Amino acid sequence: MMLLKVKNLKKIYATRFGGQKIEALKNVNLEVENGEYVAIMGESGSGKTTLLNMLAALDKPTNGQIILNGRNIVDISDKDISAFRREHLGFVFQDFNLLDTFSLKDNIFLPLVLSKTNYKEMENRIVPIAKDLGISDLLEKYPYEVSGGQKQRCAIARALITKPELILADEPTGALDSKSTNDLLTLFNKINENGQTIIMVTHSTLAASHASRVLFIKDGEVFHQIYKGTKTNEEMYQSISDTLTLLATGGVRNE
Known part of the structure; x- marks a missing residue:
């Protein structure tokens, strides 16, 4: 089933005084099936971060549509967009975005608190997620008391606890050592195998090799894509x- 459809997406930024316009996204079209694990790659300035910001409803395109589960998120009002993000999207960032004055548990609970979920429901949700992510014994600790890999597990738990339709990950392995990176990628595979749809922007070939499909962005367009199929991670x-x-x-071009 189609979860996400991006149609004719364009983003033009004007410079500070409006003298020059920069076309960050030209004409992006893509589709993501429910349960897919998609990586997006491209050189710095290629447009991949701009695309992620559009998918996350953090910025609006100049033209085009972003249809998530049949709803065009471009048309959602500024007043309602924050609530939409909390209810439908989960986010995992390179720098974790955890609050040092909150325990890990309270960091994970934060989107549910903002959605006014009752405490019993929050407790019921966190138990299986914390167990799966191996952080049950860390929940009362604070971010400055745990490792980078443990912080990222907490960030993943926060993304999952709202039961989002789509998880968006921005360079999730960028601040991790090699062991924590491998642990995180194993977790992402497990989460995806459980049916969670993931879109990940990454510079890491290793991280992208775990995805079921890799999209390559160049000069603001989807330039090429690779399906994993029966390939091993190494292949x-x-x-x-x-x-x-x-x-x-200058080679290859998406057909």
């Missing part, structure tokens, strides 16, 4: 590396 890694080399030298 996917090599395919991504080869494609990045071809993109850098």
Whole structure:
């Protein structure tokens, strides 16, 4: 079933004094099925972060549609957009975005508190998630008392606890060491196998090799894509590396 459809998406930024316009996204079209795990890659300035911000409803496109589960999120009013994000989207960021004055449990609860969910329901939701992520014994600790990998697990729990239709991850392995990175990617695979749809923006070929599909953005457009299919992670890694080399030298074009 189609979960997300992006149609003719364009974003033009004006410079401070309006003298110059920068076309960050030209004509992006893509579809994501329910339960897919999609990675988005591209060089700095290619438009991938702009695209993620559009999908996250953090910015509005100049033209085009972003249809999530049949609803065009571009048309949602500024007054209602924050509530929409809390109820339908989960976010995992490179720098974790945790509040040091809150325990890990309270950080995880925060989107539910903002949605005025009752405490019993919050407790019921956190138990299985914390167990799956291996942080049950860390919930009373504060972010400054745990490792980067543990902080990222907390951030994932916060993203999952609202039961979002879509998880958006922005360079989720960027601040992690190699062991924590491997642990995180294993967790993402498990979460996806349980039916959660994930879209991840990353520079990491290793991270992208775990996805079921990789989209390559170049000059504000979806330029190419690779499906994992029956490839192993190692074979996917090599395919991504080869494609990045071809993109850098002007090769390949999405059909």
